[in-house]
Amino acid sequence: MxxxxxxxxxxxxxxxxxxxxxxxxxxxxxxxxxxxxxxDLAVVAGYIAIGIITVTHVPALWSLLIVVPVMAVLGYxxxxxxxxxxxxxxxxxxxxxxxxxxxxxxNGLLQFFxxxxxxxxxxCALVQDSFSIGSQIQVAWLLVVIFAVAVVVLLGLQYFLxxxxxxxxxxxxxDDKEAAQLAGADYRHVFGIAAAxxxxxxxxxxxxxxxxxxxxxxxxxDTILLFAFAAVVIGGLGSLWGTLLxxxxxxxxxxxxxxxxxxxxLLAGFIVFLAVLVVRPQGLTSRRAQS
Amino acid sequence: xxLVTEASTQPAAAFRVTRSRRNVAWTGIxxxxxxxxxxxxxxxxxxxxxxxxxxxxxxxxxxxxWNLLAGYAGLVSVGQxxxxxxxxxxxxxxxxxxxxxxxALPVAAIGCGVAALPLWWLVSRLRSGYFAIATWVLAxxxxxxxxxxxxxxxxxxxxxxxxxxxxSTLLTAYTYWAGLAVTVLALVAIYLLLRSRLGLxxxxxxxxxxAARSSGARVGLARMLVFVVAGIGCGAAGAVLAISQLQVxxxxxxxxxxxxxxxxxxxxxxxxxxxxxxxxxxxxMVLQQTLASYNAWYLIILGxxxxxxxxxARRGLWGLVDERLNVKLFPVGYxxxxxxxxxxxxxxxxx
Amino acid sequence: xxxxxxxxxxxxxxxxxxxxxxxxxxxLGNGTxxxxxxxxxxxxxxxxxxxxxxxxxxxxEVYAIxxxxxxxKSTLLRTIAGLHQPTEGSVLLDGRDVTQLRPxxxxxxxxxxxxxxxxxxxxxxxxxxxxxxxxxxxxxGSWTIDAVYGMFDWMRERRSQxxxxxxxxxxxxxxxxxxxxxxxxxxLLDELSLGLAPVVVQRIYGMxxxxxxxxxxVLLVEQDVSxxxxxxxxxxxxxxxxxxxxxxxxxxxxxxVEAAYFGLAGAASAGQAGEGMDSLWPG
Numbered sequence: 001m002x003x004x005x006x007x008x009x010x011x012x013x014x015x016x017x018x019x020x021x022x023x024x025x026x027x028x029x030x031x032x033x034x035x036x037x038x039x040d041l042a043v044v045a046g047y048i049a050i051g052i053i054t055v056t057h058v059p060a061l062w063s064l065l066i067v068v069p070v071m072a073v074l075g076y077x078x079x080x081x082x083x084x085x086x087x088x089x090x091x092x093x094x095x096x097x098x099x100x101x102x103x104x105x106x107n108g109l110l111q112f113f114x115x116x117x118x119x120x121x122x123x124c125a126l127v128q129d130s131f132s133i134g135s136q137i138q139v140a141w142l143l144v145v146i147f148a149v150a151v152v153v154l155l156g157l158q159y160f161l162x163x164x165x166x167x168x169x170x171x172x173x174x175d176d177k178e179a180a181q182l183a184g185a186d187y188r189h190v191f192g193i194a195a196a197x198x199x200x201x202x203x204x205x206x207x208x209x210x211x212x213x214x215x216x217x218x219x220x221x222d223t224i225l226l227f228a229f230a231a232v233v234i235g236g237l238g239s240l241w242g243t244l245l246x247x248x249x250x251x252x253x254x255x256x257x258x259x260x261x262x263x264x265x266l267l268a269g270f271i272v273f274l275a276v277l278v279v280r281p282q283g284l285t286s287r288r289a290q291s
Numbered sequence: 292x293x294l295v296t297e298a299s300t301q302p303a304a305a306f307r308v309t310r311s312r313r314n315v316a317w318t319g320i321x322x323x324x325x326x327x328x329x330x331x332x333x334x335x336x337x338x339x340x341x342x343x344x345x346x347x348x349x350x351x352x353x354x355x356x357w358n359l360l361a362g363y364a365g366l367v368s369v370g371q372x373x374x375x376x377x378x379x380x381x382x383x384x385x386x387x388x389x390x391x392x393x394x395a396l397p398v399a400a401i402g403c404g405v406a407a408l409p410l411w412w413l414v415s416r417l418r419s420g421y422f423a424i425a426t427w428v429l430a431x432x433x434x435x436x437x438x439x440x441x442x443x444x445x446x447x448x449x450x451x452x453x454x455x456x457x458x459s460t461l462l463t464a465y466t467y468w469a470g471l472a473v474t475v476l477a478l479v480a481i482y483l484l485l486r487s488r489l490g491l492x493x494x495x496x497x498x499x500x501x502a503a504r505s506s507g508a509r510v511g512l513a514r515m516l517v518f519v520v521a522g523i524g525c526g527a528a529g530a531v532l533a534i535s536q537l538q539v540x541x542x543x544x545x546x547x548x549x550x551x552x553x554x555x556x557x558x559x560x561x562x563x564x565x566x567x568x569x570x571x572x573x574x575x576m577v578l579q580q581t582l583a584s585y586n587a588w589y590l591i592i593l594g595x596x597x598x599x600x601x602x603x604a605r606r607g608l609w610g611l612v613d614e615r616l617n618v619k620l621f622p623v624g625y626x627x628x629x630x631x632x633x634x635x636x637x638x639x640x641x642x
Numbered sequence: 643x644x645x646x647x648x649x650x651x652x653x654x655x656x657x658x659x660x661x662x663x664x665x666x667x668x669x670l671g672n673g674t675x676x677x678x679x680x681x682x683x684x685x686x687x688x689x690x691x692x693x694x695x696x697x698x699x700x701x702x703e704v705y706a707i708x709x710x711x712x713x714x715k716s717t718l719l720r721t722i723a724g725l726h727q728p729t730e731g732s733v734l735l736d737g738r739d740v741t742q743l744r745p746x747x748x749x750x751x752x753x754x755x756x757x758x759x760x761x762x763x764x765x766x767x768x769x770x771x772x773x774x775x776x777x778x779x780x781x782x783g784s785w786t787i788d789a790v791y792g793m794f795d796w797m798r799e800r801r802s803q804x805x806x807x808x809x810x811x812x813x814x815x816x817x818x819x820x821x822x823x824x825x826x827x828x829x830l831l832d833e834l835s836l837g838l839a840p841v842v843v844q845r846i847y848g849m850x851x852x853x854x855x856x857x858x859x860v861l862l863v864e865q866d867v868s869x870x871x872x873x874x875x876x877x878x879x880x881x882x883x884x885x886x887x888x889x890x891x892x893x894x895x896x897x898x899v900e901a902a903y904f905g906l907a908g909a910a911s912a913g914q915a916g917e918g919m920d921s922l923w924p925g
Contacts, residue, residue, distance in 0.1 A: 034420035036369070085602050091419045095367055096558055096601040103551050103594035107587035165777055172763040172774045179761040182723060184749035184778030184824055221547055226431060229424050263446075267435040270428055277425050278413050 001136040003259060008139055010255035014231075014248030015147030016212060019205035020224055021231035021243035022154060023198030029238050030174040030194045033083060033094055037102040039225030041199055042206030044105060045071050046215040049207045050118055060121035060211065068203045075199030076192040083195065084188055102221060109217035120210035127211050146208045150247075153201055154240050160197075161240075170194050223266070230273040236283025245284060329471055333464035341467040345535045347576045348470035349528045352477045353553035354560070354568035356524040359481055361554070362563035363493040364517040365500055367419060369550050370426025371525045373410075373433045374403050376545035378529025380437055383539045386453040387443070393465055395453075396473075396530045403526025407519045415515065427547065434545035448540035451533055466535050473527045482565060484520065489513055497563055548590070555597035561607025570609050674737040676701045676859050677722070677753070677828045682731035684714075684721050684883075691717040692883045695731070699828065699876075704850065704860045706874035708867050710903060713880040715863040716758055719832050722861070723755040724748045735828070750778050752827030758836060758863075760817040762805040768816050769801040775820035783825025784856050790819035793852060811842035818846070822853070829853065831862035835869060847873055867899065881905045 020042060027033045035041075048070060049063040078101075086097040121127055130140045161167035169190045173180045177187040209215065209224065227250060235246025250269050257268020276283065333341055353371065360366045381399030382392050390398075414425045438446045454462060484490055492513045495503035504510050533539050552575065560571025575593060582589035600607060606614070675698035684692040692714045699705045707715045720726050722733050724745035732741045740748055749755075763771050772787045791798040794815045800808075805816055814834060821829060835843040843866070850860065850873055864870040870877060871891045879887035879902040887894065887902030900906065 028420065032420070034423060036423075082598070089602065089605065092361060092367055092562075093601045093605070095369070095420075095423055096554060097598050099369070099551055099554060100594040100598040100601070103548075103555075104591050104598075107590040107594070111587045111591065165773070168766065168770050168774055169777060171765055172770075175763040175765055176761055178725065178745075179757060179763065180774065181725075181745040182749055182755050182757060182761075183775045183820060184746050184754075185774070186744070186746045226424075226428060229428075233421075233424075261439075263439065264435075267432065267439070270432045270435065273428055274413065274425070274432060277417065277421065277428070281417060281421060 005137055005139075006255035006259050007252055008137065009143065010252035011248050012139070012143035012147045013212075013251035013254070014244060014246075015143070015150035016205060016208050017227050017231045017247030017250055018150045018244040019146070019153065019201055019208060020228035021235070021247055022157060022240055023201040023205075024228045025232045025235075025237060025240065025243050026157075026194050026198045026201075028232065030170055031079075031083075031087065031191050032091075033087065034091075034098065035083070036095065036098040036225065037105060037220070038198075038202060038228055039223070040102045040105040040109075040220030041071070041074075042202045042209065042224050043109065043215055043217065043220040045199075045203035045206035046120065046210035047109060047113065047118075049120055049210065050215070053120070060124060060126075060207075064204070064207060067207060068200050071203035072196040072200040075195040075197070078199075079192045079195030080188060084191065106217050106220060113217065115216060115218075117214040117216040118210070119214045120207060124211075142208075142212055146212065149204060149208070150244065153204065154244060157197070157201075157240055166190070166193050226270070226273070230269060233281065233283055234273065234276045236285035239283070239285040242283060242285040249284070326471075326475055330468065333460075333467050338460070338463045341463055342535070343576070343580065345467055345470040345531065346579075347572055348474040349532055349535070350552060350556055350575055351568060351572040352474050352524055352528040352531075353549060354556040354572055355477050355481055355565070356521040356528075357550070357553040358557045358562060358565075358568045359484075359517055359524075360521045362557065362567075363485070363490075363497050364514045365496055366514060366518065367423050368426040368521075369423045369547065369554075370428070370430035371521065371553065372545050372547055372549040373426070373430030374407070374522045374525035375529035375532065375549050376430070376434055376437070376541065377403050377406060378526030379533035379539045379544045380443060381526070382530045382533045383443055383449070383451055386451050389453070391453045392451055392530075392534050393469060396469060396527065396534070399530040400473075400523045400527035403529075404519050404523035406526075407522030408515075410522075411515050411518045415511070415518075427550075430545060430547070434541050438541050444539060444541075446541060448538055448544075450538045451536075454537065466531070469534060470531045473531055477524050477527070478565070480520070480524075485565065489516060493517065551590075551594070555593050557607075558597050559600050559607055561609030561613070562605075564607075564609050564613065566613075567607050567609040571607065574608070675699055675734075676736060677861060678734040678737075679718070679722060680732050680734070682718070682721060682728050682733070684717055684726055684728045686717070690883055692721070692728070692880075695880070695883075695885060697878055697888075699859055699861050701857075701859050702854060703875045704854065704862065704873055706870040706877045707861070707863045707880060708865075708870050708877055708899075708903065709880035709886075711865070712882075714883040715865075715880055716832055717883075718880070719755065719830050719861070719863050720757075723753060723830055746778070749824060749826075750780065752780055752825070753830065754821045754824045754826035754828070755830035756814075756817050756821045756832060756834070758832040760810075760813045762813055762817055762820070764806040765804065767802050767804055768797060768808070771805055771816055771820050772801075772823050776823040779823060780825040780827075783823075785822040785825055787819075787823055790822055793849060794819065810838050811846065814838060814842075814846055818849070826858060828859045828861060831860060831864075833863055833865060835864060835866050843869065867903065871899075879903055 020039070024035065024038050027035050027038075045067050049060070049067045052058065052063040052066055053060055082097060082101065083094070086094040119127075126145065127142050130138045132138055159167075161171060169180065169185055170193065172183075173185065173187045173190045180187055180190070205224075206215075209219070227247075230250045231243050231246035233246065234249050235242030235244070249272065253272040254265045254269040258265040260268070329344075332344065353375070357368070357371060360368050360371075378399050381402045382395045385395035385398060386392055410429055413429065414422055417425050437443065443449065457465070485493065492503065492509065495506070496510055496513065500510070529544060532544065536543075556571035556575045557568050558571070559574050560569065561567030574596070578589045578593055578596075582592065604611060677699040679695060679697045682692055682695040683690070695714075695718060697705065697707075707718060709715050717726060721728055724740075724743060724747075728741065732739050734740065735748070735751055735753060740751065740753070743751070763774060766774065769787070772790060776787060791801070796812070797815065797819070805813060808816065818831075818834075834846055838846070847869060854860065862870070862874075874891055876890055877888070877894070877899075878885055879899065881902065882905070886905065887898060
């Protein structure tokens with residue numbers, strides 16, 4: 001029964017990982033950007049939420065009304081300034097610039113907020129409560145809510161990308177940005193929209209993480225970034241629902257690892273990640289051969 | 292017939308192609324003097340200064356290795372901290388078996404080189420973004436794996452055994468000389484490597500990979516060799532780190548901040564040049580020493596400077612100097628020596 | 643119009659089509675040309691791709707740029723579209739200098755290019771490709787997506803198909819449609835015939851009258867000289883980045899075109915030149 005609980009928890013955690021991963025998949029897939037600061041931006045969102053809650057005393061989830069738009073605007077601005085300039089200069093520059101951004105964010109947070117861990121709404125009913133299935137299975141409400149949010153977000157993204165004008169533009173620019181220019185589209189603006197979406201979703205992930213676990217300045221690079229990449233790679237780049245599948249596989253692998261040996265939770269996840277990278281880097285959902 | 296006689300009455304060639312300008316002999320002597328002076332430091336300066344210099348040696352070695360990887364082989368690794376930690380833990384493991392850390396250092400470095408081979412097999416087929424992430428995951432995995440074993444300290448680390456019998460002064464001196472030796476050996480090895488035929492392949496890869504491949508150069512082999520050499524170098528630096536800290540600590544030894552520091556020092560100094568990491572390390576140390584009392588500020592500034600340099604001064608500080616003065620401390624290019632002066636052959640492209 | 647390689651006046655009344663096209667006599671629209679290029683020089687790194695190129699395209703004309711591979715034809719078109727920045731010279735639309743404008747701004751002002759190799763959005767359907775083309779269209783044009791479906795009878799039924807699954811000729815049709823729905827004033831066509839069967843090429847060029855009838859002007863690059871001469875009201879021949887011939891098809895001889903195309907010294911002897919020219923000249 002411990003195993004069943006573990007699997008369920010692993011599956012549900014996949015939702016949280018999908019929230020981290022779908023933004024990364026968007027940026028990687030559309031702009032070919034490996035954003036090493038992605039995890040740190042999730043942490044920033046969490047800290048902003050904490051700041052809002054501390055100052056205004058609103059219930060935790062209400063902070064999202066501010067955090068998500070703020071992060072979206074931040075994403076657009078970052079893309080149009082820093083990341084676009086780096087992209088124009090090549091892959092190495094992009095890695096250096098995003099790594100630099102990561103360093104600046106983490107050490108900035110360290111400087112102003114100290115290394116103490118913080119949680120969001122640690123005493124809330126949402127965070128504490130769970131429900132039972134039968135007599136032996138306990139499921140945390142928070143995980144169910146996060147998973148539901150992830151599904152809604154993915155549905156929304158799918159609808160946006162396939163039906164809306166900017167969704168088409170994002171897909172067109174990802175295919176051939178020069179041809180998009182010839183059709184009148186400013187690809188820098190379209191990249192900005194994609195980045196805004198990416199950071200909006202990562203904001204949800206960051207706040208969710210702050211409620212499920214705790215936030216500290218280095219959580220972005222300690223865990224979140226690698227979890228996000230793991231979900232993207234395992235699921236397959238270019239597939240939105242793949243990020244959910246990848247997240248679920250990662251979550252389940254971690255829980256199985258934890259069942260075998262309590263301290264092996266992270267290790268198990270990374271081993272699966274490495275295995276996929278080596279054996280099938282195009283991921284589980286991709287029908288293409290090695291790209 | 293007349294052509295042959297004409298050729299034989301031509302004057303001897305008025306130029307020749309050499310590896311360096313006329314004044315390189317002076318640079319070599321100057322470098323030797325610098326090394327000798329540095330070696331004498333434990334006798335002339337306070338231990339506080341030698342401790343700072345040991346840090347500088349570690350960063351310089353790491354930066355030179357990262358420069359070799361990214362600047363010459365086109366391998367952008369965000370996981371070299373894995374070798375740093377491995378080097379540190381090799382020293383610990385040997386120490387637990389009774390071998391002095393100073394004796395263990397070279398073995399630890401070699402051990403990291405050996406470990407680099409299966410790791411290379413895992414990541415070699417991945418391209419840029421995937422490669423970078425894969426190296427990071429590898430480093431994280433190695434750290435998590437090591438943390439399982441409480442016999443070597445588990446998640447909190449443990450002090451390095453094998454230091455009994457060393458007086459404090461002797462320990463500081465030996466640590467300093469170990470750091471100096473590692474750095475000098477690393478720089479010399481890189482210099483010789485780049486002057487060799489392998490170096491020619493690497494410079495070709497640096498300038499234009501597709502052209503290098505199509506001209507038949509053994510690009511894959513060259514890259515593997517570079518990865519192994521970088522593993523040895525980073526491992527040696529990690530060993531020095533453990534010795535200078537008198538302990539191993541997984542979260543510090545395997546921290547991705549090492550990669551950030553070695554990458555930024557290289558970028559700021561100048562990627563794709565041997566002199567670049569030296570300058571970059573100097574900048575890093577100055578920043579660290581002047582801002583040390585402000586905790587995390589020096590890393591913030593370092594990150595900002597790295598971003599600015601990467602965007603606006605892509606050849607780094609050495610690149611700015613090099614453009615003006617055509618100076619090379621470590622000559623690995625080719626010069627045309629004529630009666631009218633020296634001209635550098637070819638030009639470098641980066642990224 | 644001058645033909646730098648000799649000048650022989652109007653020739654061969656048998657050339658089809660030119661008699662009916664506007665611009666065969668006097669150039670329509672005295673005053674400002676719709677599209678003008680002045681003294682353009684473009685470098686690819688150290689290589690000079692274009693040198694002192696000038697041209698004027700008046701409304702309603704079909705201006706063809708011909709020349710061998712590497713002559714600079716596509717570079718010229720891409721520079722006009724904004725994908726290359728010239729080191730010297732300027733591009734003017736309706737008298738206004740657009741040289742500093744980015745490609746997307748030029749497209750929105752009315753210079754729309756159908757790029758070489760089609761360059762459709764492979765993961766998008768036919769209709770989505772057209773929708774992207776229409777996203778930033780100049781207001782007020784007659785080319786709607788519906789009108790494009792009207793011009794190509796097969797397209798409406800297969801509009802949900804991904805463009806990667808279409809044939810070369812069908813892709814070219816979609817690419818042209820994508821450009822048309824942007825409501826251009828000048829349509830740039832880069833090597834339409836590349837990779838397509840001759841009968842398909844003929845069909846596509848056969849659409850030109852329909853396109854011109856809605857008030858568009860066309861500037862095209864074409865490797866197939868006889869095809870270009872069939873549809874053009876004006877031609878310019880490039881060789882190694884320089885203009886070697888310019889004029890109306892009716893005003894230039896086969897020998898002049900051949901000399902300009904290959905860079906032969908003058909129209910040396912008409913007899914010798916005539917034999918090799920049969921394949922270039924429309925039968």
